[in-house]
Amino acid sequence: MLRELVHQKIVDALAMAPPPFTPRDVRLPQVPGKAFAVVGMRRVGKTTFLWQVISERLAQGVPRESLLYFNFEDERLAGMSSDDLHLVLEEYYSLYPEFRDRQRVLFLFDEIQNVPGWEGFVRRLLDTELAEVFITGSSAALLSREVATSMRGRAVEVALFPFSFREYLRHHGREPETPVNRLPKATRSALQRDLHEYLRVGGFPEVQGLEPRDRYELLKSYVDVVLLRDVVERHSVSNVTALRWLIRHLLGAPGGLFSVHRFHRDLRSQGIPVSKDTLHEFIGYLEDAFLIRQVWIDASSERKRMVNPRKVYPVDPGFIPVFDRSGHPDIGQALETVVLLELERRGAEVRYVRTPEGFEVDFLARYCDGRQELVQVSAELGDPETREHEVRALLAAAELYPQATLHLITLKPERALYIPANIQLHPAFSWLMS
Numbered sequence: 001m002l003r004e005l006v007h008q009k010i011v012d013a014l015a016m017a018p019p020p021f022t023p024r025d026v027r028l029p030q031v032p033g034k035a036f037a038v039v040g041m042r043r044v045g046k047t048t049f050l051w052q053v054i055s056e057r058l059a060q061g062v063p064r065e066s067l068l069y070f071n072f073e074d075e076r077l078a079g080m081s082s083d084d085l086h087l088v089l090e091e092y093y094s095l096y097p098e099f100r101d102r103q104r105v106l107f108l109f110d111e112i113q114n115v116p117g118w119e120g121f122v123r124r125l126l127d128t129e130l131a132e133v134f135i136t137g138s139s140a141a142l143l144s145r146e147v148a149t150s151m152r153g154r155a156v157e158v159a160l161f162p163f164s165f166r167e168y169l170r171h172h173g174r175e176p177e178t179p180v181n182r183l184p185k186a187t188r189s190a191l192q193r194d195l196h197e198y199l200r201v202g203g204f205p206e207v208q209g210l211e212p213r214d215r216y217e218l219l220k221s222y223v224d225v226v227l228l229r230d231v232v233e234r235h236s237v238s239n240v241t242a243l244r245w246l247i248r249h250l251l252g253a254p255g256g257l258f259s260v261h262r263f264h265r266d267l268r269s270q271g272i273p274v275s276k277d278t279l280h281e282f283i284g285y286l287e288d289a290f291l292i293r294q295v296w297i298d299a300s301s302e303r304k305r306m307v308n309p310r311k312v313y314p315v316d317p318g319f320i321p322v323f324d325r326s327g328h329p330d331i332g333q334a335l336e337t338v339v340l341l342e343l344e345r346r347g348a349e350v351r352y353v354r355t356p357e358g359f360e361v362d363f364l365a366r367y368c369d370g371r372q373e374l375v376q377v378s379a380e381l382g383d384p385e386t387r388e389h390e391v392r393a394l395l396a397a398a399e400l401y402p403q404a405t406l407h408l409i410t411l412k413p414e415r416a417l418y419i420p421a422n423i424q425l426h427p428a429f430s431w432l433m434s
Contacts, residue, residue, distance in 0.1 A: 002084060005076055007091040013069050018051045018058075022171040022205070025164065027347075029156045035122055035133040037151070040160035041290035041315055042230075043222055045205050046136040047071075049160055050108045053134060057106060065096055066105045073111035082117025089125070106132045113137040119150040126154055159290075161341055162316040163203030165432040169194060171208060180430045191429040195411070199334040202318020219322050223247060223291065230289035231282070242267055242274040246282050250292055250312045252323035255336045255362075257309035283312070290315050293340060298351035298364050311352055313337045331411070332379035335428055336362060339377050339409055342432055348373075355400060359393035364401065372404035381408075382415035394423055407431075 026049065028036060038046050054067045070088060072080070088107075093100050107125065112118045112135050125131055135155070169175040174194060176183055183191070201207060204222070207215045227247060231237055245267060250258070260279045267274055286292045293313045299305040314320060317334040324330075340363065343350050348365035353374065355361075363375040374397050381387045394406045406423045410416055413427045426434075 002077075002080065003087050003091065006087045007094075009070065009074070010068065010088070010092055010095065013071075014065060014067075016069070018055045019048075021045075021048045021052055021055075022163070022167060023052060024049055024160070024167060025345075026158060026160060028158060031156050033126060033154075035126060035135055035151065035155040036158050037155045038134060038136040038158045038160055039290070041162075041222075042225055043204055043206060044160050044162050044290075046160055047110050048205070050110060050134060050136060053106070053108065062106070063103070066099060066103050067108070068092060068105065069108045069110065071110040072114045077114070080115050082115060082121055085115060085118065085121040089129070101130055104130050104132060106134070108134040109136075111137050123151065123154050159344075161203070161290075161345065162318075163205065164342060164345060165195060165198050165203075165338065165429070168198045168203055168208075171205070176433075180433050188427075188429070191433075192411070192427075195429045195432070196331070199317050199331055199338065200321065202316040204316060204318060207318060215318070216322050219318055223251070223319070226286075226289045226291050230291075231285045235281075235285055237282075237285075239274050239278065242272050242278070243282055245270075245272065246279065247286065247291075248323050248325075250283075250286070251314045251319045252325050254313040254320060254333050255311055258312045259309040293344065295340065295350055295352050295363070298353050308354075313340050315341070330379075332377070335379050335409070335411065336377045338432065339363065339375065339428075343375070353397045353400070355393070355396040357396050359389075359396045361393050361397040364397075364404065372401055373407055374398065374401060374404045375407045375409065377409045379411045380415070381410050382412065387416060387418070391420060391423065395420070398422075 024045065038049060040046055050069055054069060057067055058064060092105075096103075099105055109118075109122070112122070114137075115121075122133055122135060125133060163171060166175060169191075172194075174190070176187060176191070180188075201215065202219075204219070207218055210218065227240075227243065231243065232240060237243060246263070249263065260276050260283075264274065264276050264279055283292070283294070287294055291314070293315060295311040295313070296305050297308040297310070299308065314337060317337045320334050320337070321329040340350060343363060343365045346367075348367055351364045351366075353361040353364050361374050362377050363373075365373040365375060374394055376390050376394050378386065378390050381390065390408060394408065398404065398406055407426060408416070408419065408423050409426045409428050409431050411428050413425055416425055419425050
């Protein structure tokens, strides 16, 4: 019966046409002989991305029969073990024996972590067949560190985030075809409006177009699933109360300096017992599940890095108004979050900088080609005191990092007067689309 089921799933999958989707701007590493592990938070569109891969191959003229999408999230496959995975290969090649060792086949395995011992099967597939492999799964059981360990260097990670600003525009049919610096004033004004909406709504595909109440409930449900499935169940967490307090704090006040010591003291004052080591573990679990991103201080020693507070951001700006406790979500925090995520999409290693004078620069971005960027984010630069502080911080940091280019990103560049020539001033919408 299992063989018949696998056979029918293969036949059905190969007969399926790719569903409608919004194309994602995802870079695939060009490393031969490796499986691609598509990782990211739940509901960011990992399954849809597999169909995008199929569509791109079809556009290149690859035969449809050599592109197999197989979803293991099927209750009829419950109890399937690694000893049964060979059935997928046997039944596929029984349909297309002429492909074996002659035609490269693309296998896209969705939720394969539901089958214990899947890693050995994928490694054998790469070693013995003329095949390319993509794997995806919930972050509960397909984490970056586990892929690296279990695949023994045979997989490369492809991180998928919620929509970027450009992808958000594309999803809504408003992505401009002309380069940003050649757009007319009316279009640039429309992009400014779209950016404000994006900072409020965020980039999860399912929340687009929802009423605020429905959007909030859906985003809360995403967090609940991460909390229960990816943290509590997975790591046998017993102190759920402390974990919920931590999540609300991190998602509602992004970009601030976060100290485990101070937060531990606050919880103790509320009568919530938890150790500092446990809080450190919780933060690691949440980052593994892609709910948060951490930015550490740039320091010459590991000890200095660890003793200084870190900055924590949600993986999507849409979480901020949902968990904000002030009643007035800060659009500057949302913009800072979006800039960080864009730097990560561009492949940067990101830290923050504190100068000896006490100035802080939001991000130091280092790229693999040696480029460095000091990036300061400020939603509003109309106030002279705010503008002077942001400029002085960049100039002070430039003395520590003379090779870095200086960037100031703002929502209203027209109000940014008297900016030094060595600082590149960017309208936020323009920088996000560059």
